Amino acid sequence: MCPICGILSRNDEDVSRQISSTMGTLGSNSSAEAWLVSQGVSNRWPGDVQAIRSQALGQVSFATREQGSEGPGFDSGGNRFGAAGCQGGRIESRRYQRRRWFAIMKKSSYHLRFTLNGEEKSLDIDPGISVLKLIRDILDLKGTKEGCGIGECGACTVVVDGKAVNACLMFAAQLDGRDVLTVEGLSKDDVLHPIQQSFIEHHAVQCGFCTPGILMSTRALLEENPKPERNEIVKAISGNLCRCTGYQSIIAGIEDAAERCRENENSNK
Numbered sequence: 001m002c003p004i005c006g007i008l009s010r011n012d013e014d015v016s017r018q019i020s021s022t023m024g025t026l027g028s029n030s031s032a033e034a035w036l037v038s039q040g041v042s043n044r045w046p047g048d049v050q051a052i053r054s055q056a057l058g059q060v061s062f063a064t065r066e067q068g069s070e071g072p073g074f075d076s077g078g079n080r081f082g083a084a085g086c087q088g089g090r091i092e093s094r095r096y097q098r099r100r101w102f103a104i105m106k107k108s109s110y111h112l113r114f115t116l117n118g119e120e121k122s123l124d125i126d127p128g129i130s131v132l133k134l135i136r137d138i139l140d141l142k143g144t145k146e147g148c149g150i151g152e153c154g155a156c157t158v159v160v161d162g163k164a165v166n167a168c169l170m171f172a173a174q175l176d177g178r179d180v181l182t183v184e185g186l187s188k189d190d191v192l193h194p195i196q197q198s199f200i201e202h203h204a205v206q207c208g209f210c211t212p213g214i215l216m217s218t219r220a221l222l223e224e225n226p227k228p229e230r231n232e233i234v235k236a237i238s239g240n241l242c243r244c245t246g247y248q249s250i251i252a253g254i255e256d257a258a259e260r261c262r263e264n265e266n267s268n269k
């Protein structure tokens with residue numbers, strides 16, 4: 001159980017299976033457990049994620065929790081966005097990615113260049129910090145929230161190259177050369193985005209803590225699928241926890257937002 005969110009975690013077998021499928025280096029569940037034991041980490045969630053982060057073996061997006069090979073978080077070939085990583089439109093081999101990130105983590109600082117909400121950013125960072133720390137503490141954008149810190153609640157969701165990812169589980173150095181969108185980048189010229197307006201009108205916001213993450217998951221969904229079915233909406237926000245609304249108003253807001261976005265696109269043609 002997550003000590004912060006109180007979320008029931010998956011059993012050990014599920015955890016081992018996810019590590020094996022995500023990292024592609026551990027083989028069977030038994031070998032995954034053996035690897036964790038050899039690293040001095042018990043094979044229980046969230047210790048697995050912390051082990052992965054400490055070993056710098058790559059990013060993990062909330063989309064890796066989905067069982068299918070379609071929808072947000074996967075490319076056209078069914079590859080998980082958080083598993084091998086995209087670089088220049090190609091999927092890196094896991095071996096190459098590990099070598100590259102181990103080399104980066106040995107450095108005392110890393111010069112990062114990326115696009116954030118349409119603006120070019122160039123700065124030196126500690127290679128070990130997460131995207132969440134970069135966005136909130138260094139760039140001072142507080143819309144992205146920190147909830148569980150282990151990729152379970154989705155409050156820190158941002159959009160990277162069109163894909164929704166958990167900022168708490170991605171290294172900031174992995175943003176190099178990529179396009180990042182946070183909730184601050186949704187509205188333009190003090191005009192709310194149709195997604196934001198729909199959430200207001202459908203009362204899809206109560207305490208508001210989870211709202212930025214759900215907005216960004218919605219944005220990634222509608223960019224990939226402008227006319228989603230209800231089951232596709234449910235799947236897209238499955239990585240975002242909301243303890244207030246019961247999700248019905250959120251789903252209604254997303255359905256309305258999809259229609260508004262299509263109308264705006266047609267009017268601009």
